[in-house]
Amino acid sequence: MPYTYLPVAFFQNRFIPFTDAKISIATHALHYGTAAFGGLRGIIDPQNSQQVLLFRLDRHAARLSQSARFLHYDLPAEKIQASIVEFVRHNRPTKSFYIRPLVYTSDLGIAPRLHEVEKDCLIYGIELGDYLPADGVRCRISSWCRQEDRSLPLRGKISGAYITSSLAKTEAVASGFDEAILLTAQGKVSEATGMNIFIVRNGQLIAPDVCQDVLEGITRDSVLTIARDLGIPVAERPVDKSELYAAEEVFLSGTAAKITPVKQIESYELPSERPIANRLRSMLAAIVEDREPAYRNWVDRVPLT
Known part of the structure; x- marks a missing residue:
């Protein structure tokens, strides 16, 4: 690119x-x-x-x-x-x-x-405009596992750790997908190659908890905070692979990706209606553009003159 x-x-x-x-x-x-x-x-x-x-x-x-x-x-x-x-x-x-x-x-x-x-x-x-297609991405489950925090400090964005993300991303694209989802060594859902992941089940927003070797993403934290403020039920817990296929919505979050919906995982098509992801995406865009007074402390204003 x-x-x-x-x-x-x-x-x-x-x-x-x-x-x-x-x-x-x-x-x-x-x-x-x-x-x-x-x-x-x-x-x-x-x-x-x-x-x-x-x-x-x-x-x-x-x-x-x-x-x-x-x-x-x-x-x-x-x-x-x-x-x-x-x-x-x-x-x-x-x-x-x-x-x-x-x-x-x-x-x-x-x-x-x-x-x-x-x-x-x-x-x-x-x-930089959109990092991933705004209308959604197709994901595969990577054959590579997310590293464990006992092998390197995953609470930091350590550059050496991104060899796994690079391998997983190329594997996904080479097999006809846009993005990869990494599992932990225990088989639980961790994150994508440079994004956190969320699912929605029965109207509840669910994120793999920080014990699943996820990066403590700032956009992830923002999404969870906004969801709670909007009254959306939220849970942080381990997520099983099969829950990805059964979810009502799946989306990725990150600084580059913002909020990007997932429209397919492996051979499973996901619902095209994404009310919670769309609501969160609209709210996040408004906050970033300084249109939400309640979140003004999230935005720094740098005059160019």
């Missing part, structure tokens, strides 16, 4: 042209997956073209700071947040975009370790 990159990157603690932000082929993180990343969307304020809206910037910064700690890197959330705001101001975007901050072991070396290794943080961005 060709991307249009924002012109300015934050690299080695300064803002420089994106095309000048380069790392060595000997960079430690490149060889060992010793990095962690975040991702958040920004949009031009529909009411003010000279202002950018960022969705839940504080939560994204806090999670990246937590991920950095897994790499033995002390990077305060406040510093991440301030750098992202300045990044937006330097780029002055004119279209919806996606911000990718990355913390990584920037040292050059061949020893797989986290001690006595230099670390750094970079930020770049791309213009």
Whole structure:
């Protein structure tokens, strides 16, 4: 997929042209997956073209700071947040975009370790519309299992963990599907390749609980909060594979994916009526666009002038 990159990157603690932000082929993180990343969307304020809206910037910064700690890197959330705001101001975007901050072991070396290794943080961005088809995706159950938290810290977005997502995504596309659903080593539903998953059964919104090796997604948390506020019954619990086929609705959530309905899993067609997913998607869009006063604290406003 060709991307249009924002012109300015934050690299080695300064803002420089994106095309000048380069790392060595000997960079430690490149060889060992010793990095962690975040991702958040920004949009031009529909009411003010000279202002950018960022969705839940504080939560994204806090999670990246937590991920950095897994790499033995002390990077305060406040510093991440301030750098992202300045990044937006330097780029002055004119279209919806996606911000990718990355913390990584920037040292050059061949020893797989986290001690006595230099670390750094970079930020770049791309213009981004819909990541997945808005009308829904077709999913298969992956032959690859989601990793377990006892093998790596799944409460962080550790870059090395995404080899499993990459294998599962390619396997799904190669077999005629759009996306993959990963099960845990115990056979319970975990998540998709870069998204959390929800099902609806008997009018209840159900999410695999955090003990199913899921990433603690910020959009996931937002969906659960909105659903409770709207009076939709909510449960977080283990989900069996067969429940996917029996569900009234299935949808994926994530920063890039937003809320994307699932229209087929394996050979099972899912109902085309999705009242709960549609209601949540409409509400989330209104919040992101700063049209819901009750959720104004979820939106950061960055003036470009």
